[in-house]
Amino acid sequence: MIELPPTKLLAEAVEYFRGAQVITWCTKHVADRLRALVPWEVQTEMPSLDGADWLLAVGGGTLIDKAKVLRAQHSHVKLAALPTLWGSGAEASPIAVLNQDGKKVIRMGPELLPDLIVSQSEFAKTLPDQQIKQACGDAWSHALEGFLSPLGTDETRTDLAAVMKRMLQQTIGYTDAWFELSALACAGQAKSSVGLVHGIAHTLEGVLGWGHARLCALYLLPVMSFNQTRSPKWPFLAEHGLDETNLLKVLRQLFDLTEYAEALPALKSNWMKVLRDPCSRTNSALVRPADIEFFEAFLA
Amino acid sequence: MTNKEKLQNLIQDVFLLTPEEFRFDLKRIEIETWDSFGVVSLSVGVQQTFGYHFKPEEATAIQGVDDIIKLLTSKGITFE
Numbered sequence: 267m268i269e270l271p272p273t274k275l276l277a278e279a280v281e282y283f284r285g286a287q288v289i290t291w292c293t294k295h296v297a298d299r300l301r302a303l304v305p306w307e308v309q310t311e312m313p314s315l316d317g318a319d320w321l322l323a324v325g326g327g328t329l330i331d332k333a334k335v336l337r338a339q340h341s342h343v344k345l346a347a348l349p350t351l352w353g354s355g356a357e358a359s360p361i362a363v364l365n366q367d368g369k370k371v372i373r374m375g376p377e378l379l380p381d382l383i384v385s386q387s388e389f390a391k392t393l394p395d396q397q398i399k400q401a402c403g404d405a406w407s408h409a410l411e412g413f414l415s416p417l418g419t420d421e422t423r424t425d426l427a428a429v430m431k432r433m434l435q436q437t438i439g440y441t442d443a444w445f446e447l448s449a450l451a452c453a454g455q456a457k458s459s460v461g462l463v464h465g466i467a468h469t470l471e472g473v474l475g476w477g478h479a480r481l482c483a484l485y486l487l488p489v490m491s492f493n494q495t496r497s498p499k500w501p502f503l504a505e506h507g508l509d510e511t512n513l514l515k516v517l518r519q520l521f522d523l524t525e526y527a528e529a530l531p532a533l534k535s536n537w538m539k540v541l542r543d544p545c546s547r548t549n550s551a552l553v554r555p556a557d558i559e560f561f562e563a564f565l566a
Numbered sequence: 567m568t569n570k571e572k573l574q575n576l577i578q579d580v581f582l583l584t585p586e587e588f589r590f591d592l593k594r595i596e597i598e599t600w601d602s603f604g605v606v607s608l609s610v611g612v613q614q615t616f617g618y619h620f621k622p623e624e625a626t627a628i629q630g631v632d633d634i635i636k637l638l639t640s641k642g643i644t645f646e
Contacts, residue, residue, distance in 0.1 A: 547603035552611040554579040
């Protein structure tokens with residue numbers, strides 16, 4: 267059973283927080299809209315938590331992860347997370363991925379889990395279709411890599427299979443359901459691990475300057491094609507009632523051949539860094555130095 | 567390819583060693599990449615290469631390449 271922190275709509279949360287000292291930290295692109303919805307001050311820079319009862323973090327995975335670490339330094343402060351788009355699932359996991367000196371650092375611990383998820387799905391409705399598509403890829407990468415992880419158990423696979431069956435019913439586009447499904451996928455994979463998709467994304471984000479979700483969406487199809495013929499866990503998909511033809515059909519919608527060709531030189535020149543990434547080392551199939559040839563051939 | 571050659575290739579690939587760095591008497595403490603992630607990666611690689619899935623307690627008890635050979639030999643995989 268995947269458990270999520272309690273969830274409230276933003277309007278409900280405003281009532282719930284009444285009388286409490288709430289510090290709100292949000293990304294710039296939603297600051298003006300958020301100010302019209304909440305009765306307290308909204309900050310776009312990392313705030314001080316002196317005197318705070320709650321920290322409300324509003325943004326994508328990067329901001330929410332920073333807020334988790336900030337709150338962990340103030341144990342008396344509770345954390346509410348409002349994701350402006352699904353995908354990262356940061357609002358639902360006890361993990362924070364931080365960018366330190368160009369290197370991804372992963373922290374994990376119960377003190378990083380938000381106390382409350384706040385929902386305001388309207389923030390995502392005005393985002394470009396491409397960004398929405400990439401967010402779906404990010405959610406799918408958590409669900410599939412968590413399911414296939416060598417650290418997974420029958421329980422995590424059963425839970426994530428149930429999530430993926432619901433994901434298969436969604437279009438690759440805006441639907442409110444993606445917020446919950448993305449949170450469940452991330453909380454589910456937090457009990458196992460991610461794999462090569464994340465190893466590649468973590469390595470190439472700094473090299474190409476592309477976002478995490480964009481890279482996850484791009485590499486899902488090639489990496490799952492790689493896993494399909496090598497991973498001892500791949501047959502579990504069918505055993506849990508997931509049709510691999512349908513799965514690969516979805517991953518093809520997320521794939522972009524032009525971007526793949528553009529990114530391939532960076533993947534080749536950084537392949538050894540990819541292999542050293544902790545996520546690659548918990549991939550469902552062993553990733554060897556010579557396997558770059560698979561990803562070169564995938565272009566054809 | 568013999569099982570010995572398969573194991574050497576596997577160890578080199580899992581722990582990112584050159585052929586010159588590899589020895590059959592290598593110990594875990596000599597290999598920087600044989601950390602907890604390396605244990606997972608080794609387990610996956612052994613399953614793919616030799617078809618044997620380490621139990622968690624077996625994987626963490628292995629202290630060197632010779633332990634892998636002993637364990638796999640006890641499961642009927644020969645390294646002559």
